[in-house]
Amino acid sequence: MTSEPDLRDVYAxxxxxxVAQLYGMTGDFAEAQDAVQEAFARALSRPSRIRGVDNPEAWLRRVAMNIARSRHRRRALFDRIARSGRLDADDIVPPISPDHVALVTALQRLPRAIRETVVLHHLADLPVAEVATxxxxxxxxxxxRLVRGRRALAQHLQEIEMESSRA
Known part of the structure; x- marks a missing residue:
């Protein structure tokens, strides 16, 4: 193939x-989806990689398999380190409180620009000037954005609290 394949057609x-093939290989449907999406993202970000490939699906399969293998190796390494005792199991995954879940839910209801601003300032603890940069x-x-975000978060959190109290 000498022309660049239309990735929309290849994707469809x-x-x-x-995804089905990677699911069979990994045994993890979400991991299979992620690996395939990452393969397509790589093809989109650098079309020269897939240009001239005779079989784009085979190229994408190879890339997705390599991604899945790399992730598996990293996970396995992390698991070995965690089992070795070099990491405290309680520090690996902190518990998620209902308040944390409610906050993340409320944050997702904010417009992207306001959400990013609120997260960088209040969760990443960056000063206003650094957030602006x-x-x-x-x-x-x-x-x-911070004023609007705090106002909207208060309203969303109140709604979430009311929803949970009804349930």
Whole structure:
């Protein structure tokens, strides 16, 4: 094949098959989906990689398999380190409280720009000036987003609390 394949067509024709194949190999459906999506993302980000490939599906399968293998090796290494006692099991995955779940749920209801601002300022503990630099906006914009975000979060958290009390 000498021309660049239309990845939309390749995706429509082969993504399901690739996920099924990777699922069979990994035994983890979410991992299979992630690996296939990452393979397509790599093809989209650097089309030269797939240009000239005779069989784009085979190329994507190989990339997805390599991604899945790399992730498996990293997970296995992490598991060995955790079992060795070099990591305290309680520090590996902190418990998630109902309040944390409610906060993340409320954050997801915010518009992206406001959510990013609130997270960087309140969760990453960055000062307003650093948030502005990270997001490419002014400090005044950050302050406005923080006010709007806190107001919206309070409302969303109240709604979540009311929903949970009804259940």
């Amino acid at each position: 024709a082969s993504a399901g098959r690739l 990270a997001l490419g906006c002014t400090a005044d914009t950050v302050k406005t």
